[in-house]
Amino acid sequence: MNQAMITVDHIVQGERVSGAEQVYGRFATPKLDLDRLVWPRSTPGPAFDTPLAEIIDVLVQLGAWLAADPQGVVAEALEHAVRAGSLPRPLMEFSYANIGKPFDRRSIAFQVQRELGGADVLDGWREIPDAPSGRPARIRAFPPRLIHIVAGNAPGVSAQTVLRGAITKGVHLLKLPSNDLFTAPAILRGLAAVAPRHPLTRSFSAVYWRGGDAAVEGVLFRPQFFDKIVAWGGEASIRSAIKYLGPGLELVSFDPKTSISLIGREAFESAESLAAAAERAAFDATLMNQQACASSRFQFVEGSVDEVDRYCALLQQRMNVDRPTASAIGPAVPEALRDEIDGLKMMAPEVRVWGGYGGEGVVIRSETPVDFHPDGKIVNVVPVADLADAVAYANVATQTVGIWPPQRKAVLRDALASRGVQRVVNLGGTAGVELGLPHDGFMPLQRFMRWVNDEG
Missing domain, CATH: 3.40.309.10 (Aldehyde Dehydrogenase; Chain A, domain 2)
Structure with a gap:
């Protein structure tokens, strides 16, 4: 293999997968096993019934692990990202030095309160006592099944994706962007380190395929496997996702701006x-x-x-x-x-x-x-x-x-x-959208969830 070739690890349901069977120009990845990239609807996702307080504890540990980098995983990802990406080393060093900051207990609590009204609607059924009909009602923000088409213009996008996905308790397949192949796997390796085989760890996969590959997307982008496609990035990414939409599979789009x-x-x-x-x-x-x-x-x-x-x-x-x-x-x-x-x-x-x-x-x-x-x-x-x-x-x-x-x-x-x-x-305040406030005109956590009613 060419010495310039970079190998990219995949994360599949929380487990690291290495290999170089698929070659894409200057980098290579393991071969995809499509069956392992879905969670069957016949059983709940691993973290569906995990209390949010427990998930937050794990996320806070993850943030500390990413900052300390005890196994050198973040440093390794940084080196690969600098070699393969377009941003210069000082910018990438700054971004990676702050990659753990979103996993902050106070920030997570703010997001849950502002976007969902509290943890009760994630952990169970929230009573709605004042319906005009007088009938009792309950609602739940039910864990979703999401495909995330992640943007690669800044490493923080991957951190936000993992954070929001964890809060939802859902199952998540992250499609790695060709210009940031290393951030999400590094974060998920950290999750596996602080919480091995934990339900949250087993709720995430992160793999690469070439965008628009019908042999992959035609199989995965189906409502029997996923509820929503969460798409970041350019017009081509959004248009590629749109053609698979239909009853049971919808799009949450962070459009190019x-x-x-x-x-x-x-x-x-x-x-x-x-x-x-x-x-x-x-x-x-x-x-x-x-x-x-x-x-x-x-x-x-x-x-x-x-x-x-x-x-x-x-x-x-x-x-x-x-x-x-x-x-x-x-x-x-x-x-x-x-x-x-x-x-x-x-x-x-x-x-x-x-x-x-x-x-x-x-x-x-x-x-x-x-x-x-x-x-x-x-x-x-x-x-x-x-x-x-x-x-x-x-x-x-x-x-x-x-x-x-x-x-x-x-x-x-x-x-x-x-x-x-x-x-x-x-002016001068464009950096760092406050998590918990609207992003691109909507509340991401609210849009990610499946909202279910129990009436009467």
Whole structure:
């Protein structure tokens, strides 16, 4: 086998499976045993009747294990991820250093309370005493059977997937993304280490197959095996999942998103306020080298062209800075995007560009938003007379809007929500969606569950 080949472990119902029978370019995986990737409906899932308090205890132990890494599993996964992935080592080191943080007792309790109203509806049947009909009723958030098509743009996605899956008590098949093959198996190896053969451990599998492979998905994506497909990622992943939907099998979609920033004229009140706005906006724009959905790609600035140009120059300078969540020098701008920018400068002389194509960050100032997708530390800045005018550029694909100064949020948030925006934050606050609050416009735990009634 080629020395450059990387082998990827699978986790099947809590057990580590090694092998290199299936080769995909530069990496190889064990052969899939489709029969072992489903849990028969004739019997409850392993953790269906496990008390949530016990599950939380295991998750807290898992978080501590991931932070301590006593067996070197996390470090090994990090090395493979750096070798196989596109993000530079410092960003991956920061992400892996924080991989255990979501498994926090207080955070888990907050999620359960905010999204489900408490643990009682997970552990049994919640009494509903005030139905208008007067009939007694009970409801239960019943453990689901889920396939998760996991995104690979940040390791934290795998941690969130395992955490939410564990809280539901369901059974979970994680399809590993080709750009993050190692995080989920490392987390599940940790789960097996702190709770060997525990019902929660046996509730998870994580394997790779090429997305769209009908020989795999045509067998697994069926209602006799699973209730829902939870899909992260790009349009191709979502469309691939949609064709299998029907009665008994539904889609929970974390759609691909774009995020923007709105900067008010207050930024120009002093050199200090302008520097603060540029710093916050640069943080938002370069989050995971602009690979995160919350990364700002379009920024609308209230001011004259001269003022906005001053802002653009500062923004580009601050994009060229090393941070825990971004590289001063990222990947070089792809040729197709360079051609787009060069063509724009030729066709529209009023356009100005700061920065270069070597990964230091590019800022494009134009009268209206560009018609291509800024990516890889590229930001399009558009001057506006009033931030209210920028609301028209938001739509249902806009995830996060960062606003400066914060007091302008209250005036703009309803109009942004009406356009389809799902999240409004202070400029500089796009990182780290609070678990337990809505994500992409819905409560994930609530959507994951199977809600069952007992009436009369």
